[in-house]
Amino acid sequence: MRTEERIQYLNKIKSPAIMTEELRQMSRNLWWTWNREAQEIFANLSPLAWTASNHSAVAVLNSLSSTELKARLMEKAFSERVADVLLVFREYLTRDRTWCSAHAAPFLKSPVAYFSAEFAIHESLPIYSGGLGVLAGDHAKSASDLGVPLVGISLFYRQGYFQQQIAPHGWQEEHYPLLDRNELPVDLVLQEDGSPLVLSVELQHTQVKFQAWRLNVGSTVLYLLDTELMENEDHYRDLTSRVYGGDTATRVAQEIVIGIGGVRLLRALNIAPAVFHMNEGHSAFLTFELLREQLGKGVALKAAEEWVRDHCVFTTHTPVPAGHDRFSPDHMEYVFGKFRTRLNLDVYQFLSYGRVNPDDSQETFCMTVLALKMARAANGVSELHGEVSRKMWRSLHTQKTTPVAPIGHITNGIHVRGWMTRPTQRFWKAHLGADWETRLMYPDLWKIISDRDLISDEEIWALRYWLRRELVEFARKRLRGQFTRIGEGSKVFEKILSPDALTIGFARRFATYKRAPLIFSDLSRAIAIFNDAKLPVQLVFSGKAHPRDDRGKEFIQRIHEITRRNEFFGKVIFIENYDIHVARCLVSGSDVWLNTPRRPLEASGTSGQKVSVHGGLNLSVLDGWWREGFDGTNGWSIGNDHSPEDPEGQDAADAESLYETLTESVIPLFFDRDEHGIPRGWIEKIRRAMQTLIPQYNTDRMVAEYVTKYYLPKKHVLRG
Numbered sequence: 001m002r003t004e005e006r007i008q009y010l011n012k013i014k015s016p017a018i019m020t021e022e023l024r025q026m027s028r029n030l031w032w033t034w035n036r037e038a039q040e041i042f043a044n045l046s047p048l049a050w051t052a053s054n055h056s057a058v059a060v061l062n063s064l065s066s067t068e069l070k071a072r073l074m075e076k077a078f079s080e081r082v083a084d085v086l087l088v089f090r091e092y093l094t095r096d097r098t099w100c101s102a103h104a105a106p107f108l109k110s111p112v113a114y115f116s117a118e119f120a121i122h123e124s125l126p127i128y129s130g131g132l133g134v135l136a137g138d139h140a141k142s143a144s145d146l147g148v149p150l151v152g153i154s155l156f157y158r159q160g161y162f163q164q165q166i167a168p169h170g171w172q173e174e175h176y177p178l179l180d181r182n183e184l185p186v187d188l189v190l191q192e193d194g195s196p197l198v199l200s201v202e203l204q205h206t207q208v209k210f211q212a213w214r215l216n217v218g219s220t221v222l223y224l225l226d227t228e229l230m231e232n233e234d235h236y237r238d239l240t241s242r243v244y245g246g247d248t249a250t251r252v253a254q255e256i257v258i259g260i261g262g263v264r265l266l267r268a269l270n271i272a273p274a275v276f277h278m279n280e281g282h283s284a285f286l287t288f289e290l291l292r293e294q295l296g297k298g299v300a301l302k303a304a305e306e307w308v309r310d311h312c313v314f315t316t317h318t319p320v321p322a323g324h325d326r327f328s329p330d331h332m333e334y335v336f337g338k339f340r341t342r343l344n345l346d347v348y349q350f351l352s353y354g355r356v357n358p359d360d361s362q363e364t365f366c367m368t369v370l371a372l373k374m375a376r377a378a379n380g381v382s383e384l385h386g387e388v389s390r391k392m393w394r395s396l397h398t399q400k401t402t403p404v405a406p407i408g409h410i411t412n413g414i415h416v417r418g419w420m421t422r423p424t425q426r427f428w429k430a431h432l433g434a435d436w437e438t439r440l441m442y443p444d445l446w447k448i449i450s451d452r453d454l455i456s457d458e459e460i461w462a463l464r465y466w467l468r469r470e471l472v473e474f475a476r477k478r479l480r481g482q483f484t485r486i487g488e489g490s491k492v493f494e495k496i497l498s499p500d501a502l503t504i505g506f507a508r509r510f511a512t513y514k515r516a517p518l519i520f521s522d523l524s525r526a527i528a529i530f531n532d533a534k535l536p537v538q539l540v541f542s543g544k545a546h547p548r549d550d551r552g553k554e555f556i557q558r559i560h561e562i563t564r565r566n567e568f569f570g571k572v573i574f575i576e577n578y579d580i581h582v583a584r585c586l587v588s589g590s591d592v593w594l595n596t597p598r599r600p601l602e603a604s605g606t607s608g609q610k611v612s613v614h615g616g617l618n619l620s621v622l623d624g625w626w627r628e629g630f631d632g633t634n635g636w637s638i639g640n641d642h643s644p645e646d647p648e649g650q651d652a653a654d655a656e657s658l659y660e661t662l663t664e665s666v667i668p669l670f671f672d673r674d675e676h677g678i679p680r681g682w683i684e685k686i687r688r689a690m691q692t693l694i695p696q697y698n699t700d701r702m703v704a705e706y707v708t709k710y711y712l713p714k715k716h717v718l719r720g
């Protein structure tokens with residue numbers, strides 16, 4: 001914005017009526033979820049509505065009459081704060097110079113269509129289950145920040161994933177409250193005449209209708225497809241209601257809606273993407289719809305396939321064969337029979353797209369195989385995962401009959417701006433200047449960290465104390481709620497966690513390969529670690545098990561039992577209902593982020609990347625991103641750089657390594673204080689971690705890499 005435009009805008013919003021309207025518009029763009037000043041404004045307007053809605057700006061504004069809102073904006077100091085934020089928002093949306101315009105201008109013309117079964121944008125919109133969704137959400141936010149045109153496609157899950165409560169005996173219970181779309185910034189997509197846009201996909205012999213909700217995330221637009229329409233039979237109405245809900249039939253149907261329905265929506269909106277990005281195989285049916293379009297134009301089959309391949313890229317996230325979506329040939333024919341005949345393909349041809357060996361009539365139809373056969377390029381999400389994926393699909397690549405996308409890798413990152421808490425943001429703004437957030441992927445910016453004259457140990461230690469205190473108080477509040485619910489509200493909450501103790505965090509989905517209880521595999525050693533009065537250590541857990549994963553629920557139960565034992569009470573705690581908000585509190589307050597996957601099953605992992613900017617340190621198995629992030633000085637490793645031959649033996653070896661590292665390195669270093677009470681060696685590690693990890697493990701770097709390696713027109717694309 002030019003200076004006079006800025007002045008004009010500020011004059012315009014002096015009118016409370018106009019400012020009210022601008023504020024409403026800003027509440028309907030999730031850009032505010034990565035602007036702390038904007039969040040404080042909404043939180044101030046109604047602290048209660050803010051908390052009750054899990055921080056929805058729309059819900060806050062709904063709870064105020066327009067008379068009240070206008071009156072509040074007449075208060076000078078407040079309206080000045082609002083004006084500041086509105087101006088930043090306006091400038092953001094009207095920028096014409098961005099990373100993309102400077103480095104990838106050819107890509108400005110048409111967007112990437114990014115398909116993902118889940119998007120984690122904010123805690124008030126729980127349409128995600130875990131890391132895959134967080135990655136998609138962070139990708140969308142960084143694309144917006146970098147000025148990369150991106151349109152996201154997903155489903156509008158009205159019941160979200162689920163809300164977790166732990167029953168008194170430790171078993172996870174799932175609740176499915178309905179999302180209230182009036183409290184969310186979603187707008188129904190309409191046609192020109194103002195009526196809802198309704199499209200359909202074929203499922204068996206039925207036309208299943210769907211509508212779409214539009215969601216603004218900065219300059220990124222997400223479309224969430226939704227089959228809850230009166231025109232649909234009951235069981236199709238519920239199709240899109242839960243994240244990964246229901247049985248295989250639901251799964252296939254959801255994937256048809258997202259893949260095929262997603263392409264139809266883009267066409268109806270006249271959006272012509274330069275590239276279709278499949279984030280995991282769930283959306284790979286989109287390639288069938290693109291194929292159908294080409295064939296419908298009279299293009300011959302080989303040329304049509306070639307066109308589809310030219311326009312698609314694929315990211316795989318699953319390092320185990322069993323983790324890939326597979327559907328039986330019979331079921332495929334049952335749901336796709338009609339669609340297949342429209343493509344003029346026989347059953348053999350149709351199923352071949354999803355088979356490694358098309359001649360094996362028993363082989364199930366695999367979404368990953370479909371994606372690999374129909375994309376021009378594919379990638380794993382860390383270096384190690386790229387290797388594992390190439391090995392897993394080697395047999396597909398050695399067949400010379402059909403082209404198969406080469407598998408490279410782009411290591412995941414996180415959207416740093418969105419994961420910061422207020423104290424952290426203040427800290428960096430003070431040290432790096434106001435515009436540091438737009439430069440965070442450049443390593444030069446972070447050289448300052450090694451300079452004690454520019455950032456002192458005392459300042460870093462003060463930040464750590466502030467963040468740990470916030471986590472302690474958050475945990476006490478949440479635990480009071482949990483205990484009250486089960487009739488034990490009289491427990492002493494001041495005894496829960498200590499702001500002086502070494503605080504370890506462990507929070508993620510309770511998939512069994514992540515081995516949450518590993519640290520308790522030798523109970524007497526664990527008791528010793530958590531009961532040394534001179535070296536206090538505490539551990540905060542959080543995480544959901546998939547509703548059908550009983551072993552994951554047993555892990556939660558085991559941790560729950562531990563938290564109830566006298567030796568661990570108040571020192572090992574479990575916070576229910578893990579979500580983005582809980583994650584943010586944990587990754588900022590924890591001194592050490594513990595990660596114990598059974599290697600090589602953690603394709604990347606991203607939660608550990610969220611701690612560096614807050615001064616947290618990783619203690620992790622050398623799997624996923626940490627295998628490349630760890631340099632010997634910036635955290636700790638568990639185990640060695642090998643993948644296990646026998647999983648049980650590996651569990652024991654990793655547990656041993658974990659105990660040893662904790663008791664011989666981590667705990668002593670944290671409590672090695674000088675005469676001012678400052679752990680100099682520990683802070684040196686924090687500096688190393690900040691300097692080496694923040695510029696690399698963020699989604700600005702990651703999206704830039706996707707654009708230059710995968711999205712740009714084919715002639716720019718690096719193969720393999």
Ligand SMILES: *Cc1c(COP(=O)(O)O)cnc(C)c1O
Pocket residue numbers: 129130131132134507508509578579580583584604605606607608
């Ligand atoms: C970051 C995050 C994840 C991903 O954690 P991993 O380290 O990949 O296991 C999952 N869920 C939530 C809510 C997160 O914030």
